[in-house]
Amino acid sequence: MRTVRRRIKARKDETDGRRRRGDQARITVLERAMDVASVDGFEGLTVGSLASDLGIGKSNISALFGDKETLQIKTLDASVGVFIENVITPTQAEISPIKRLHRVCSGWFDYVERRVFPGGCVLHAAINEYRAKPGALRDKVSSYRNNWKALLERTIREAQSAGEIGLDHDAQQLAFKLIAFQAASNTAALLGDKKYFSLGRELTEAAIAEAANGPRMPSPRSGSRES
């Protein structure tokens, strides 16, 4: 039985002992499943290998998670929950949209660098695994990707409304750049290319700084953005 990290919190209000133990078992399985999915992919998840990894009966895992697809979906949901908890939640108290944008992006780099998941960013992993495989998992992944895009675009637009980013900047273009830098930095980190990972972080900072009003002059170029 391998050591399992704790990224998922147990329900605090659970006083019934039997339900509390069920909750603990659910978390133990999910923690291990998230690591397996992060490295081997969600298709690599099986009730059998989780059971032997954890020394838990297959029937217990099936009782908690149902079939393979349900296990995959619950593992994806739990992984995205950990992503949100690590990258998004800590920024939400920040009132300034541009500072929130900056924090959520630097938080993304920290989360990959700290290896919250052994296979890097769970969202990029899942997007790449299911990009060409129609089905329930791809639909879920696609909707999570849209939420991440929407969060970045919305934050940029809020910064524009707050006068922190000029209205001549295109929110969708800036969000695309940030997501693209994350995609390339994620694989760089995992392939041990520290130089490229740092470059991704620097270019992210620079793209936000360029968009922000401040000591830096707004760029006079129009070709690199939509009018």
Add this chain to the structure above:
Amino acid sequence: MRTVRRRIKARKDETDGRRRRGDQARITVLERAMDVASVDGFEGLTVGSLASDLGIGKSNISALFGDKETLQIKTLDASVGVFIENVITPTQAEISPIKRLHRVCSGWFDYVERRVFPGGCVLHAAINEYRAKPGALRDKVSSYRNNWKALLERTIREAQSAGEIGLDHDAQQLAFKLIAFQAASNTAALLGDKKYFSLGRELTEAAIAEAANGPRMPSPRSGSRES
């Protein structure tokens, strides 16, 4: 038996009938294997399923490709060969480095859009599949990724030597941006997000145009590049 597309060319100088038939069988298997790997991943390749897909004996496939890892490596090599043939080779006669850079990048978008592989860019697929799995495949993938990075960086440096890109531009930063835009565009294309795919193409054009000397003024900003 499924219809197999033809992307790999047969050896033209083969006059021995038996060896020519062997060559044809090798190509038939590789063509199918490339499609399977492109969608299901290289770990999804098995001698058994290729044999039943193609109506060829398992022993014949094993005789041609050896074990599973050899099959995976030969499929990866063949896929990268097709990538080179489609994206890089057509640009090599171009003398102007900036035009070559432009053509190789727009060729990349065409190749993803035309679905040369059903799962999009084979290099991005393989990088994402093996980013966290040490072994022979990851080493190969990492070396192909380095070649692609090096090709873009070298072309940018040649453009600088030819006076087509200012020496104040950082070749590695520009190459990073181009690769990042490709990564995000690849998943956008496969998730049916045409808007984001077009945005990736536009931003690629803009990044090259911004770097190029010409009617566009060199940007006075220094924060977004290394000194």
